[in-house]
Amino acid sequence: MFDTLKLLFSYDFIVRAMVAGGLVALCCALLGVSLVLKRFSMIGDGLSHVGFGALSVxxxxxxxxxxxxxxVVIVAAFFILKLGKDSRVQSDSAIALVSSVSIAIGVTVTSLNGGLNTDVYSYMFGSILAMSKTDVYISVALSVAVLILFLFFYHKIFAxxxxxxxxxxxxxxxxxxxxLIAILTALTIVVGMRIMGTMLISSLIIFPTLSATSVVKGxxxxxxxxxxxxxICFFVGLYNSYSFNLPVGASIVLANFVVFCILMLVGKISKL
Amino acid sequence: MAQLRCENLSVGYEDGIVVSDISFELNKGDYVCIVGENGAGKSSLLKGILGLAQIKTGRIEYGDGIGRADIGYLPQQKDYQKNFPATVIEVVMSGFLNKMGFRPYYNKSEKEKALEILADFGMAAYVKASFASLSGGQKQRVLLARALCATDKLLLLDEPATGLDPVATEELYELLKRLNREKKTTILMVSHDMNKAVSDAGIILHVNKGSGCGYFGPSSEYLDSDAARHFLGLDYKEKNLQEKGAKEDPETVKEKLNERVKKGERYV
Known part of the structure; x- marks a missing residue:
């Protein structure tokens, strides 16, 4: 195992994926607590679809x-929040609308230009190779912003x-x-979706909160x-992805799922 | 000088006015109950005062040492709070937010005050308990404690007894009565409990759908007002009783009906 780890750290692209991805995972989890508990968890899903459309274009x-x-994704975040407040369109339908229209735009533009290529495929399901230096810088700045928000405005976020x-x-x-939470979520998703994939990034927002709420109550x-x-799930998933040659996004989601099941069980047993 | 004075207040949202032309004032130690039909805009009136709905016309004035930040609020319960992961103390402490400014964390004296209020409400054993695991009555006491952390001068309550069983309802109203008497907390409450409105509150504010205040004055005279007689269907009942050949004269019938309302019959 240590040899594998050593090897892992010798690749630049994996180190970049680790730094940027680990920070994105942290941001997703913190922002996710507020989104999930406010019943806004699908906003992550909606924004990642918008991100797909924008990246394809x-x-x-x-x-x-x-x-x-x-x-584009920041504008979409504004739009989804605004639509959700307007009682004529419910926020879940608003998100579904925005999602499918964005995917439609992305797919149409791609097919006009000669069909699915590897880039677009990796936007869908993620790629460990996707993280550039810019992504690392953005994710560092982003996580600093999210941490400041949660350290200094924690009680306001709770309220x-x-x-x-x-x-x-x-x-x-x-x-x-x-x-602010929606904008930070939008940025986190744009950076994170290229490693996790459009279809899988929203689980980074939802799973950690569900796992945590099943064992602790404050x-x-x-x-x-x-x-x-x-x-932890991010690194376990990344490690598995490398050692067993699995798609990275999927193996991170599965790590989250396993932890969620274990914590659910622990929660149920401790209540007995 | 009044703590809060509303003059010709109209409140609404983006798509129009919900409640219009309301004028009343609150003095220290008043216990005012807002009554009226469903959809008359009782909750919206509270929300207007709190800045959660838009003031379309008219104005709100504060006085007697009360400012915008000295209002405690107990909102209607929301569904999603049922499974929310929060401890009782976390919920109660959030009442201090209006006093924090840019200070990121609560201080020791605030924590002590929160514990004191919880102990006073008989919730000392539940400080670290999960809010979601409490009964309806306990939850409302916790939310009332949160409102009191914000202030004990003026409380705005929006149907606090909705969904509570009779015992919990009674306990909650006793608590409010005690706060009002002992701490001179001014209370402005939207309520459906006609009997409590009339017996506990000193003043009734009747909000009519679309046409402003139907009644604002002492609760002892409320039942004789046109607004109440219409709202509670007393005119209709009286006529009915007389047509059935009741021997009593109209005044006695009226008194009897009023008695029944005071005893707690919502529909006489």
């Missing part, structure tokens, strides 16, 4: 993928997540924080445990 236009994907009406009534700018403990679970 960028690939066809031959421009830097992030330069297009980041602004908004638990009861946004009460938080607003006591003068917390709940809409501003919700928007909000702070859930936040801390979900961060730990997510990072």
């Amino acid at each position: 960028a690939a066809v236009m031959n421009v830097a993928p992030l330069a297009i994907a980041i602004p 908004i997540t638990f009861d946004s009406d009460f938080a607003k009534a006591t003068g917390v700018k709940a809409d501003l924080y919700n928007m 909000f702070r403990k859930v936040v801390i445990l979900s961060g730990i679970v997510s990072v």
Whole structure:
């Protein structure tokens, strides 16, 4: 095992995947706690589909993928939050609409340009080779922002997540924080989806929170445990992917699933 | 000087006005109950005062040492809170948010105050318990404690007894009565409990759908008002009783009906 680890660290692209991916996993878990508990977990799924559309368009236009994907996904995050508030369209239908339209745009643009290529395939299911130096820088900046948010505004995030009406009534700018969380989620997803894949990134947001809530009951403990679970699962998945030659996104999701099952069992047994 | 004065207040959301032309004032130690039909805009009125809904016209004035941040709020319960991973103390402490400014964490005296309030409410044993595991009545006491962390001067409550069993309902109302008497906490509450509105609250604010205040004044005279007689169907009942050949004169019939409302019959 140590030999494998040593070998792992000798590849530049794997070190980049580890740094950027590990930080993305941490951000996803922390942001996910607030999103999942507010019943907004599908926002991750929606944004990753938008990201797919944007990346496909960028690939066809031959421009830097992030330069297009980041602004588009942030606009989509605004749009989904706004649609969700409007009672005429429910937020789950809003997300489903935005998702399928984005995939449709991505696929159409790709097929006009000669059909699925490896780039587009890797956007769908992720690739360990995807992380560039820029991604590493962005993910470091992103995780610093997310950590600042959770360290210095922790109680406000709790109040908004638990009861946004009460938080607003006591003068917390709940809409501003919700928007901030949505933007950070959008950025995290754009960086993370290229290693995890469009179809799989949303599990990084949902699984850690579900795993943590099945064994601990306080909000702070859930936040801390979900961060730990997510990072560990990321590295276990990455290691398995390398040693057994598995697709990286899928093996990270499966690691999360196994941990979730174990913690569910532990939670059930400890209640007996 | 009034703690809170609303003048010709109209409140609504993006797509229109829900409740209009409401004027009333709250003085220290008042216990005011907001009653009215479903959809009359009782909750929206509270939300307008709290800044959760838009004030379309009219104005709100604060006085007597009360500011925008000195309002405690107990919202209607939400479904998603049922399985929320939070401990009782985490929920209660979030009431201090309005006093924190840019300070990221709570201080020791705030924690002590939270524990004190919980002990006063008979919840000392549940400080580290999961909020989701509590009974409905306990949850409401925790949320009331959270509101009191924000302030014990003025409380706004939105149908606090919804979904509670009769014992828990009674306990909650006793608690409110005690706060009102002992700490002179001003209470503004939306309620469906006609009997409690009339017996506990000193003042009734009747909100009519679309047409402003139907009644604002002492609860002892509320049952004789037109708003109440219409709302509770008393006119209709009286007529019915008389047509059935009741021998009593109209005044006695009226008194009897009023008695029954006070005893707690919602539909006489």
